[in-house]
Amino acid sequence: MSALSRFLSFAAALAASLLLSACERPPIDSVQTGYRGTGMVQVYNPRTVADQIPANQPLAAQPAASPEGPRAKDVYKNLQVLGDLSVGELTRHMAAITAWVSPKEGCAYCHNLTNLADDSKYTKVVARRMVQMTQNINSKWKTHVAGTGVTCYTCHRGEPVPQQLWFGPVAQPEAPYFIGNRNGQNAPARTVGLASLPNDPFTPYLKKTSDIRIAGPTALPTGHEASIQQTEGTYGLMIHMSNSLGVNCTYCHNTRSFGNWDESSPQRTTAWHGLRMVGEINNNYLEPLTSTFPATRRGPTGDVAKANCATCHQGAYKPLYGAAMAKDHPELLAPAAGAAPPAASAATATLPAPVAEALRSVLYFDVGSAALAQSQSTGMSKVIASLAATPGAKATISGYHSAAGTLAQNQELAKQRAFSVRDALLAAGVAESRVVLSKPQQTEANVSGEDPSARRVEVTVK
Numbered sequence: 001m002s003a004l005s006r007f008l009s010f011a012a013a014l015a016a017s018l019l020l021s022a023c024e025r026p027p028i029d030s031v032q033t034g035y036r037g038t039g040m041v042q043v044y045n046p047r048t049v050a051d052q053i054p055a056n057q058p059l060a061a062q063p064a065a066s067p068e069g070p071r072a073k074d075v076y077k078n079l080q081v082l083g084d085l086s087v088g089e090l091t092r093h094m095a096a097i098t099a100w101v102s103p104k105e106g107c108a109y110c111h112n113l114t115n116l117a118d119d120s121k122y123t124k125v126v127a128r129r130m131v132q133m134t135q136n137i138n139s140k141w142k143t144h145v146a147g148t149g150v151t152c153y154t155c156h157r158g159e160p161v162p163q164q165l166w167f168g169p170v171a172q173p174e175a176p177y178f179i180g181n182r183n184g185q186n187a188p189a190r191t192v193g194l195a196s197l198p199n200d201p202f203t204p205y206l207k208k209t210s211d212i213r214i215a216g217p218t219a220l221p222t223g224h225e226a227s228i229q230q231t232e233g234t235y236g237l238m239i240h241m242s243n244s245l246g247v248n249c250t251y252c253h254n255t256r257s258f259g260n261w262d263e264s265s266p267q268r269t270t271a272w273h274g275l276r277m278v279g280e281i282n283n284n285y286l287e288p289l290t291s292t293f294p295a296t297r298r299g300p301t302g303d304v305a306k307a308n309c310a311t312c313h314q315g316a317y318k319p320l321y322g323a324a325m326a327k328d329h330p331e332l333l334a335p336a337a338g339a340a341p342p343a344a345s346a347a348t349a350t351l352p353a354p355v356a357e358a359l360r361s362v363l364y365f366d367v368g369s370a371a372l373a374q375s376q377s378t379g380m381s382k383v384i385a386s387l388a389a390t391p392g393a394k395a396t397i398s399g400y401h402s403a404a405g406t407l408a409q410n411q412e413l414a415k416q417r418a419f420s421v422r423d424a425l426l427a428a429g430v431a432e433s434r435v436v437l438s439k440p441q442q443t444e445a446n447v448s449g450e451d452p453s454a455r456r457v458e459v460t461v462k
């Protein structure tokens with residue numbers, strides 16, 4: 001063998017070993033999860049699973065505290081959520097959240113130690129809302145978290161900032177891409193398993209409510225309107241879901257027909273509820289905290305850190321492999337009966353009544369919130385009735401924002417409010433083609449920025 005051919009075969013062997021290095025060494029295990037012949041099998045590497053186990057251990061619960069004795073609210077000054085606990089239970093709760101969220105920093109991470117009632121640290125304000133969020137997850141979303149539930153540790157794992165978060169993407173600069181919008185593609189991103197799929201699978205599905213269903217119900221395309229772009233978006237989301245749980249697509253689907261529910265596993269239904277739960281976590285709890293967080297905690301476009309499936313699951317099919325920590329903390333299982341109402345509904349009480357004229361409705365929103373309040377429902381039903389009465393008419397939606405605060409954030413909020421109204425119309429069965437969104441507009445300058453009439457969405461029917 002000449003020196004050259006020896007060198008070439010060595011190079012070939014080296015190249016082959018590099019190519020194979022991405023493959024996993026056997027043995028690989030598999031577990032059948034559906035009927036034989038359907039390919040519903042979970043393939044996993046026992047070594048990867050063994051590595052993950054130590055990182056997914058629950059913390060041991062502290063001994064229960066006595067529910068007897070004076071209520072904490074009668075002893076302390078500033079309890080808005082946990083006042084009905086006994087003093088002992090409150091102390092235990094504080095020790096637990098310190099271990100879950102800020103074990104290194106201690107009580108001082110949230111408290112001004114010279115005055116524990118003081119709310120000057122943003123972390124305390126955030127933590128109070130997080131308690132309400134956790135109570136809501138455990139009581140309202142049993143369809144997802146079952147009796148297992150979650151605690152602060154499910155997301156935080158001993159760190160003030162959970163490891164798995166997401167921010168909205170930075171807009172693509174127009175000039176260098178004269179060929180058009182890349183839609184987040186051809187830039188391999190871990191969010192979608194390094195595939196060339198739109199690399200932000202979160203904003204459309206975990207914040208907005210874009211339609212995930214793209215498969216046609218018939219063999220031929222007869223009026224089914226999902227585009228290739230929408231399909232790519234769905235696949236990006238599905239890769240995120242599979243990665244977050246450490247499972248294959250067949251954990252939830254029979255791949256003969258991804259859309260078919262009868263042939264899907266029960267886990268797919270759990271996941272369906274999970275998608276809606278994450279939307280609520282992001283829109284009702286995290287988003288309204290945007291201005292509470294300092295700029296250093298916010299994303300490149302100034303948005304708040306948001307949750308996805310990995311925030312709780314962290315690679316496990318059930319967070320902490322199903323360990324139930326919440327049962328030892330009844331204060332996190334449901335809102336206390338006599339507790340102050342959550343911030344959102346407290347503010348709702350002060351919203352002006354909606355305008356509900358024949359061809360024009362005006363809906364008002366809470367500070368920093370894009371959620372359509374219950375109190376505005378007559379305005380919505382008027383629009384829906386007007387559209388039903390005049391089949392040719394369309395609804396034009398414009399979001400308004402106040403002049404106070406940063407313009408970009410205000411415009412984004414006005415846009416999200418307009419989207420909420422659009423989504424409510426679509427949910428009421430109005431066809432998408434009858435809903436027109438117009439640009440966010442700034443209202444007449446108001447001094448305080450707290451003028452509720454500035455935070456509105458107008459809908460005109462014509």
Ligand code: HEC
Nearest residue numbers: 076077078079080081082094098107110116117124127128
């Ligand atoms: C992750 C944030 C966080 C940490 C860490 C924390 N706390 Fe708190 N603490 C809060 C929140 C939020 C409240 C208010 C709860 C409410 O409104 O019901 C509070 C309230 C209190 C109160 C009542 C104060 C008053 O007069 O209203 C006491 C006492 C207290 N904490 C003690 C502690 C101690 C002791 C530690 C350390 C072992 C600690 N906390 C750690 C968030 C935290």
Ligand code: HEC
Nearest residue numbers: 097123126127130131134151152155160161297305306307
């Ligand atoms: C569903 C997941 C989830 C759960 C459950 C959860 N958190 Fe959070 N938490 C988050 C996210 C997301 C953030 C935003 C991250 C950031 O600070 O940038 C956050 C931020 C915080 C912060 C601010 C930290 C900082 O330095 O900016 C505190 C304090 C906090 N959480 C306390 C709690 C407490 C106390 C509980 C339990 C009562 C809890 N969290 C439960 C997801 C969660």
Ligand code: HEC
Nearest residue numbers: 212213214215238239242248249251252258259268271272
């Ligand atoms: C944890 C469960 C789960 C996993 C894993 C999962 N999916 Fe899904 N999938 C769902 C749910 C839930 C929906 C329906 C969402 C809805 O209707 O809002 C869905 C919908 C879909 C759809 C659209 C079906 C339709 O009606 O048009 C496709 C296609 C799809 N998944 C493909 C995949 C692929 C490919 C993978 C693997 C990369 C995957 N899924 C992994 C739960 C899962």
Ligand code: HEC
Nearest residue numbers: 144145146148149241267270271274275308309312317318
């Ligand atoms: C707030 C934390 C949290 C978030 C966020 C979350 N999950 Fe879960 N999930 C849980 C808990 C807790 C369980 C365990 C429930 C149980 O014990 O049955 C679970 C269970 C599941 C299961 C059932 C697993 C099984 O084998 O029975 C699926 C599937 C699932 N989650 C999918 C998702 C998907 C998809 C997302 C993102 C859209 C998501 N989860 C987001 C907390 C969360």
